Amino acid sequence: MAFRDGPFESLKVPLAWTAAAVVVVAIIASVLMILADRRHDAAGDGYGPVRAGFDGAAGPVNGVLAWPVRWAGNATDYVKGYFFAVSENRRLRAQVAELEPWRDQAIALKNVNGRYEAMLGLRTEPPVAMATARSISESRGPFVNARLLDAGASRGVRIGNPAINEHGLVGRVVGVTGGVSRMLLLTDVASRTPVLIDRTDARAMLSGDGSGNPKLEFVRGVGAVQAGDRVLTSGDGGGFPRGLPIGVAARGIDGSWRVKLFSDRGAIDYVRVMLFQDFGQLVAPEALNPRPLAGLATAPAPTLEAAAAISDSAARRNRAAAASGPGPAE
Amino acid sequence: MAVRVVGPTQWVFYPALAVIAITIVLATPVELFGFKLPEPVLPLVLAFAWPLIRPSMVAPAVLFGLGLFLDLFWGGTLGLWPLCLLSVYGVVLASRNLLAGQETQILFVWYAVCALVAFVLAYLVVTVASGRAPSLLSLLGQVVPTLLLFPLADWMIQRFDDGDVRFR
Numbered sequence: 042m043a044f045r046d047g048p049f050e051s052l053k054v055p056l057a058w059t060a061a062a063v064v065v066v067a068i069i070a071s072v073l074m075i076l077a078d079r080r081h082d083a084a085g086d087g088y089g090p091v092r093a094g095f096d097g098a099a100g101p102v103n104g105v106l107a108w109p110v111r112w113a114g115n116a117t118d119y120v121k122g123y124f125f126a127v128s129e130n131r132r133l134r135a136q137v138a139e140l141e142p143w144r145d146q147a148i149a150l151k152n153v154n155g156r157y158e159a160m161l162g163l164r165t166e167p168p169v170a171m172a173t174a175r176s177i178s179e180s181r182g183p184f185v186n187a188r189l190l191d192a193g194a195s196r197g198v199r200i201g202n203p204a205i206n207e208h209g210l211v212g213r214v215v216g217v218t219g220g221v222s223r224m225l226l227l228t229d230v231a232s233r234t235p236v237l238i239d240r241t242d243a244r245a246m247l248s249g250d251g252s253g254n255p256k257l258e259f260v261r262g263v264g265a266v267q268a269g270d271r272v273l274t275s276g277d278g279g280g281f282p283r284g285l286p287i288g289v290a291a292r293g294i295d296g297s298w299r300v301k302l303f304s305d306r307g308a309i310d311y312v313r314v315m316l317f318q319d320f321g322q323l324v325a326p327e328a329l330n331p332r333p334l335a336g337l338a339t340a341p342a343p344t345l346e347a348a349a350a351i352s353d354s355a356a357r358r359n360r361a362a363a364a365s366g367p368g369p370a371e
Numbered sequence: 372m373a374v375r376v377v378g379p380t381q382w383v384f385y386p387a388l389a390v391i392a393i394t395i396v397l398a399t400p401v402e403l404f405g406f407k408l409p410e411p412v413l414p415l416v417l418a419f420a421w422p423l424i425r426p427s428m429v430a431p432a433v434l435f436g437l438g439l440f441l442d443l444f445w446g447g448t449l450g451l452w453p454l455c456l457l458s459v460y461g462v463v464l465a466s467r468n469l470l471a472g473q474e475t476q477i478l479f480v481w482y483a484v485c486a487l488v489a490f491v492l493a494y495l496v497v498t499v500a501s502g503r504a505p506s507l508l509s510l511l512g513q514v515v516p517t518l519l520l521f522p523l524a525d526w527m528i529q530r531f532d533d534g535d536v537r538f539r
Contacts, residue, residue, distance in 0.1 A: 055426075057464060059428050060430070061464060063428045067432065067453060067457050068453075070450075071438070071450040072454060074450030075449070075451060078448045080448065092449075176400050178395075181408075182509070183505040183506060183510040184494075230497055231501040250503060251509040253509075310400070
């Protein structure tokens with residue numbers, strides 16, 4: 042018996058109803074996926090193999106697309122450099138003259154600072170290793186601001202690593218696969234960065250909202266921020282090293298404090314991923330937890346003469362106390 | 372003359388592939404004179420056009436896949452764009468009888484309303500998921516390019532609506 046002759050022959054469901062059923066099922070699946078989304082879990086296992094595999098595949102494709110753009114940019118720079126060499130030379134000479142006193146001052150300060158550190162026994166942060174990467178794709182919408190970088194776990198990049206360009210902090214790595222990693226920009230809605238105001242040492246939280254200029258929130262202290270203040274990472278919480286330049290404080294249209302990012306000064310093309318995780322990697326954990334009063338244990342044992350002198354003075358003190366009257370009960 | 376059969380390959384799969392390709396190209400990090408490439412939500416065109424062309428079970432399933440692609444490619448909350456796209460598909464499917472055969476201007480108004488619904492939904496989900504409302508100005512930067520894509524949706528409807536003689 043052919044199928045068409047069977048009992049299902051008279052069963053006809055309108056197309057619109059079947060389509061609606063698929064829509065309802067798919068919407069339910071979407072809502073469940075949103076509820077189950079763990080992409081910003083600090084543990085790092087939220088960035089599952091699906092996302093990692095997808096990034097691994099999308100990376101090379103966008104790398105191919107980004108190549109002609111990069112080539113054209115380099116060609117334009119070359120031509121510009123050729124035609125504007127004289128004015129550029131003049132500008133650079135002026136800049137060198139301006140910067141030379143700063144260099145001398147920096148050397149002097151570094152010297153003084155080194156002495157202070159030696160005198161105080163300060164434990165300073167050692168230099169952080171870096172991995173250079175190129176940005177191969179970007180998402181710029183209101184909901185996501187992220188970039189794919191062409192350096193991944195094979196180059197030592199790990200989730201949480203901060204990324205900087207020549208101007209300042211750009212973002213941090215939120216997903217890593219073998220050769221590609223995803224960097225969340227400071228402007229992303231999910232981005233939160235602990236910062237300090239250089240002038241007043243006031244702390245604040247830099248939180249992105251999808252626009253070009255992230256907001257300064259939870260500013261502590263009255264008059265702690267002025268327009269034009271430099272904003273640096275504070276290093277609080279150990280996610281970023283202290284002192285990375287971020288931008289300049291400015292008032293937004295809505296009256297809130299915002300930050301004009303240094304990294305916006307040029308196209309974010311090459312970035313350097315700082316292979317920095319937290320304070321834990323910088324020193325051995327045992328060094329951070331010395332035993333209390335450990336210095337006392339290092340005193341040498343008394344010599345025979347010293348021991349005799351100590352016992353002699355104690356005996357004399359006891360005799361003097363007995364002669365002067367009733368002493369404390371022993 | 373041979374009967375021209377326009378199946379799902381023509382009006383579902385090829386446009387879906389084209390949308391994926393254009394989305395990937397638009398993600399190229401280009402900055403010319405301080406301006407970057409726009410980032411419209413291209414599958415919204417399909418979510419609007421497909422239910423008007425013909426109700427089908429394949430289209431919402433492919434739309435779900437396109438939404439997942441957007442989430443994975445842009446790195447957003449997984450499930451965000453499938454929800455928004457399928458909401459638009461559902462709304463247009465429900466209002467199909469009203470919209471069939473309407474003039475282009477009416478369709479555009481309806482397209483704008485649908486796009487607005489999708490973006491408001493996405494805005495709410497992202498606000499709840501990340502604990503902070505995205506900037507409205509940057510939202511506008513994505514809404515406007517998406518609205519400008521309406522001619523594509525209109526062209527698809529003109530091209531494929533009743534394109535299959537079996538449905539006449």
